[in-house]
Amino acid sequence: MIGRGQLSAEELARACIARIEAIDPAVNAVVSCDPDALLAGARQADADRAAGRPLGPLHGLPLAIKDMNDVAGLPTTYGSQIFRDNIPAADDALVAGLRAAGALPFCKTNVPEWSAGANTRNRVHGTTANPHDLTRNCGGSSGGSAVALACGFAPLASGSDLGGSLRTPAAYCGVVGFRPGFGVVPGPDRATALLPQPTAGPMARSVADCALMLSVLARPDARDPFTPVVGERTPWDAADFARLPRRDLSSLRVAVTEDFGFAPVSAATRQTFRRVLAPLLPFLGASEETMPDCTGADRIFSVLRAVMFQATHARFLDETPDLVGALVADNVREGRRYSATDVAQALVSQGAYARRWLSFFDEFDVLISPAVTVQPRDWHEAFPAEIDDQPLQSYYHWLALAYAATIPGHPAIILPCGRDAQGLPFGVQLIGRRHGDLGLLAIAAELEAVIVGIHDLAPCSPDIARLSTAPPLRTAPGFLDVP
Known part of the structure; x- marks a missing residue:
């Protein structure tokens, strides 16, 4: 619409600014914002279009950035009190690439401290609430980005994901989040460069918008050892993500699992998953209730996660x-409990795990599961200590449905799929073949079209009128009481 002159970039920018001013006090998703810079960028975008200059794929689109990435002139706090006054002078590589494609990064979205945990709360900016129920958790760590999308603060937002950090909030807020396979979105500044489990990824309100953003994020950058670059090119053509191929759903071989054989999934989540999946199965090809062998998943993820925290955050705890x-x-203390033998065993187990997943996807095109083990709970709760009265192994054990796919590096996407019995958004997770990001997005786009056409499953939006009259979240008891 912007390219055709049906909508000016300035009109869109003003709409985003107005929505933030009206709604953000109720949800606290945006932790810093530069509306003047957005308007200036939008006016320049309109002038470039009017002058017939080349337009990038994200030309004139306001962009929300997770507060783990640098935007020149806006604070990057990481949700940490140590960095509450940190204002970078330049964009980081991810933001610079998006800006070069025409996007207009203008606000930062809330995170838990250092993205640790799936409840978006920290001692610098407080809590971010679920826009569908202001008493509930919005997920994390990309919770601010998911809430910003659900509320219409921006059409695109950045996220990142280790153990579900963009997938959990996408499911909880009723938006789309895509975790790419290893190396597709380069992480040139990743401290543990040869442990590629953390990755940036796109978040949006549709599969097509996520794919469009990925067409810019999936750039060649040889500074990431897992991004193959030969002759300044990657094996994939990033532009292909902006023009997804059609896929015949009826030809697919589909695996379905509620729990991967090990995840502590609540009875209510299992029931909702079966209910929303039933009307979708007739559109799909042969389906089977099965899953890859996930032996050792909890141990592998625990050890490798702790090693990464030990490598990057131990000095903060010490100093x-x-x-x-x-x-x-x-997390740091857990890392210090593991021995070199523990790490070696986890790495060997991860290799065997990944090979089992590769073999599994020789037989199946896509694997479908619930997105999260349990639906949103009270945001005052730092993390679920139990599910259905069964104690969990760790504060991140409830994210097992997400980290099952993190360990082998397969791409995964969350699709909003109706509501649960409490009226909250419900998300399903689709997992594709290793190196099959384009194919998974194509499948997701086709399934999304089916979901939208089924009244009971169509994605739901928060009640904007109600949010506009809600009291500021910062007045709620416990808003800043983060341990």
Whole structure:
């Protein structure tokens, strides 16, 4: 519409700014914003279009950035008290690439401290609430981005994902989140470069918009050892993500699992998953209730996650312990309990795990599961300690449905799929073949079209009128009481 002159970039920018001003006090998704810079960029985008200059794929689109990435002139706090006054002078590589494609990054979205945990709360910016129920958790760590999308603050947002950090909030807020396979979105600054489990990824309100954003994010950058670059090109053509191929759903070989054989999935989530899946199965090809062998998943993820926290955050705990939150501190301490033997065993187990997944996808095109083990709970709860009265192994054990796919590096996407019995958004997870990001997105786009056409499953939006009259979230008891 912007390219055809049906909508000016300035009109879109003003609409986003107005929505933030009206709604954000109720949800606290945006932790910093530069509306003047957005308007200036939008006016320049309109002038470029009017002058017939070349337009990038994201020309004139306002962009929300997770507060783990640098935007020049806006604070990057990581949700950490140590960095509450940190203002970078330049964009980081991810933001610079998006800006070069015409996007207009203008606000930062809330995260838990250092993205540790799936409840978006920290001692710098407080809590972000679920826009569908302001008493509930919005997920994390990309919770601010998911809420911003659900509320219409921007059409695109950045996310990142280790153990479901963009998938969980996408499911909880009723938006789309795509976790790419290893190396598709380069992480040139990743400290543990040869442990590629953390990755950036696109978040949007549709599969097509996620894919469009991925066409810019999936750039060649040889500084990431898992992004193959030969002759300044990757094996994939990033532009293909902006023009997804059609896929015949009836030809697919589909695997379905409620729990991967090990995840602590609640009875209510299982029931909702079966209910929403039933009307979709007639559109799909042969389906089978099965899953890859996930032996050792909890141990592999626990050890490798702790190693990464030990590598990147231990110095903060040692130097400024009073400024480090409980979850980050616990991760560092857990890492210090593991021996070299523990790490070696986890790496060997991960290799065997990944090979089993590769063999499984020789037989299946896509695997479908619930997105999260349990639906949104009270945001005052740092994390679920139990599900259906069964105690969990760790504060991140409830994210097992997500990290099952993280370990082998397969791409995964969350599709909104109706509501649960409490009226909250419900998400399903689709997992594709290793290196099959384009194919998975094509399948997801086709299935999304089916879901939209089924009244009981169509994606739901928050009640904007109700949010506009809600009291500011920062007045709620416990808003800043983060351990």
